[in-house]
Amino acid sequence: MALVEPKSMDECVYFTNRVLNNNGKIRCWVFREKCPKCNKALMGKPRHPKTSKIQIRAKEFKCPECNYTIPQQEYEDSLTASIQYTCQYCGNNGEIQIPFKRKKVKIVDEVEMKSKMIESLRFQCQKCLKNIDITHKLK
Numbered sequence: 001m002a003l004v005e006p007k008s009m010d011e012c013v014y015f016t017n018r019v020l021n022n023n024g025k026i027r028c029w030v031f032r033e034k035c036p037k038c039n040k041a042l043m044g045k046p047r048h049p050k051t052s053k054i055q056i057r058a059k060e061f062k063c064p065e066c067n068y069t070i071p072q073q074e075y076e077d078s079l080t081a082s083i084q085y086t087c088q089y090c091g092n093n094g095e096i097q098i099p100f101k102r103k104k105v106k107i108v109d110e111v112e113m114k115s116k117m118i119e120s121l122r123f124q125c126q127k128c129l130k131n132i133d134i135t136h137k138l139k
Helices: 072-077
Strands: 012-019 025-031 060-062 069-071 080-086 093-099 103-109 114-124 131-135
Touching: 025 131, 060 072, 069 072, 093 114, 103 131
Parallel strands: none
Antiparallel strands: 012 025, 025 080, 060 069, 080 093, 103 114, 114 131
């Protein structure tokens, strides 16, 4: 299965390119989808009426053609994440598509040596079946 790579960041809701331990790599992107109501334009964050800048922190997505609005969580749960990876455990190169649903995962913070719950996209390596997480960047 050959994944279609984005030509620009305007096509994506989410994009990340990360380096993991032991020469592991992850490249993940999520394409924007067409409006479910009119099927003409790609859904996106709403724009400010006066400045026409995109409202990054808005909690909804809006169609620029028909002004149909959908909540952010509902829209993101319907998307599909495309992932190219090199497994940090076995070195296997692979491609996979998974639903773009973040789940709470327990991880150990190496700095504070405490376990934390953090939202993550989790998938399994196709060769060694170990879990690989794409977490939100920690502060």
